[in-house]
């Protein structure tokens with residue numbers, strides 16, 4: 001038996017229950033490969049987190065089985081520790097896994113990739129720290145690995161998460177419902193500690209991976225390991241233009257439109273000028289109400305994935321298409 005000890009946290013609610021079965025399969029395969037596996041899954045995210053935090057320092061890696069929400073839960077548990085974060089995509093959207101180029105819907109291939117990465121050099125990636133800064137806000141801090149949604153797509157995310165529609169229809173339906181009543185949001189922003197500026201934006205997203213919403217390539221050039229974030233804003237567009245804009249984001253061809261601006265950012269503080277209650281969403285999960293500060297935490301998470309090999313594979317696949 002190897003001395004490697006892996007904690008496995010599968011989210012029984014991800015992808016409407018499918019992740020639990022995948023978690024059991026991955027645990028079995030890891031054990032067959034001689035890895036000591038401790039199951040940290042729990043009936044709630046809160047219980048699973050407590051179990052994982054209790055044993056964290058005895059682990060080589062924490063493997064999370066679920067979607068983007070479970071990945072960010074895992075990132076919060078291992079951030080700033082030597083424990084590596086392994087990801088088995090088993091959620092509905094799996095956008096962060098897509099950004100990494102991980103195998104999707106293939107537990108055996110996922111396990112092979114984890115075992116391979118255990119013998120490869122450690123790769124670190126950036127995290128995004130989100131802090132509530134409102135005068136009356138309860139102290140709240142969370143981490144995300146993918147993106148923080150602050151505009152139209154935060155409203156869409158809120159609606160999609162509360163929808164009973166099936167996974168494929170949930171997001172497009174929420175887009176259509178939100179579009180009916182949407183008008184640009186009156187933000188104030190302070191970028192990298194600079195002066196306060198005003199911006200009426202439709203879409204406003206702080207990106208590390210740049211991919212969300214089930215494969216939307218919002219910022220195609222974003223990198224998860226460059227110590228920077230990208231602030232994407234879409235301004236000056238009405239509902240009809242926004243409707244035309246959305247299909248383009250799946251190919252990432254929207255970035256040359258005049259309405260779209262992408263700028264590198266390390267830290268962003270923002271709120272709404274009209275004092276409306278708007279909640280930020282990150283990696284598909286509800287976070288703090290605005291105002292918030294969100295900042296990059298360079299190299300905060302050590303990944304259990306051979307990112308270089310995954311990138312090379314993607315380049316070959318891309319070239320072959």
Ligand SMILES: Nc1ncnc2c1ncn2[C@@H]1O[C@H](COP(=O)(O)OP(=O)(O)OP(=O)(O)O)[C@@H](O)[C@H]1O
Pocket residue numbers: 010011012013014015016041042043044045046048066067068069070071073090091092093094095283284285
């Ligand atoms: N027992 C549990 N363990 C871990 N997380 C849980 C648990 N029960 C509920 N959750 C919550 O499940 C929610 C959704 O998880 P996740 O994002 O992984 O799946 P998904 O929504 O199907 O996938 P995606 O975000 O990729 O579309 C998260 O808010 C997470 O906190």
